Amino acid sequence: MGFWSREVRRQAARVLDLREDERLLIIGGGTGMELEHLPVWVGGDGVDLSGGMLERAHWRRAELGMHNLDLRMMDARTLDFPDEGFEAVYLPLILTVVEDGGRVFAEAARVAARKGGHLPPR
Numbered sequence: 001m002g003f004w005s006r007e008v009r010r011q012a013a014r015v016l017d018l019r020e021d022e023r024l025l026i027i028g029g030g031t032g033m034e035l036e037h038l039p040v041w042v043g044g045d046g047v048d049l050s051g052g053m054l055e056r057a058h059w060r061r062a063e064l065g066m067h068n069l070d071l072r073m074m075d076a077r078t079l080d081f082p083d084e085g086f087e088a089v090y091l092p093l094i095l096t097v098v099e100d101g102g103r104v105f106a107e108a109a110r111v112a113a114r115k116g117g118h119l120p121p122r
């Protein structure tokens with residue numbers, strides 16, 4: 001499981017192929033296990049519904065020195081972000097576990113910038 005999940009996160013980060021001027025939204029980031037595979041300068045937001053998960057993600061983000069990424073509690077079914085606010089939206093291992101995955105995906109599409117925005121497969 002450890003090897004598999006690291007490989008999936010590594011591949012997703014490669015697909016994201018972020019530029020420094022792009023804002024990223026991570027939906028359902030959990031304890032932040034994907035963070036170490038992203039560039040340290042990445043800017044944007046990460047949301048999760050669980051306070052316990054976020055607590056560990058805050059610790060991990062600090063360890064990695066990712067100061068441009070905000071982490072906060074939010075329900076992915078009702079994202080409190082404007083339309084087209086992010087160049088990239090990342091849903092790491094969440095769509096298969098979240099209640100109402102269709103709605104979460106629709107919200108992800110809503111906040112992804114139409115021009116050049118992309119949603120990697122995982």
Ligand SMILES: C[S@@+](CC[C@H](N)C(=O)[O-])C[C@H]1O[C@@H](n2cnc3c(N)ncnc32)[C@H](O)[C@@H]1O
Binds near residue numbers: 032047092098099
């Ligand atoms: C399988 S875990 C994946 C966590 C992390 N992305 C990873 O790869 O380790 C799914 C995550 O989705 C979060 N989650 C579930 N429903 C959610 C919702 N409605 N809004 C935001 N996060 C949610 C859970 O709290 C959990 O952290």
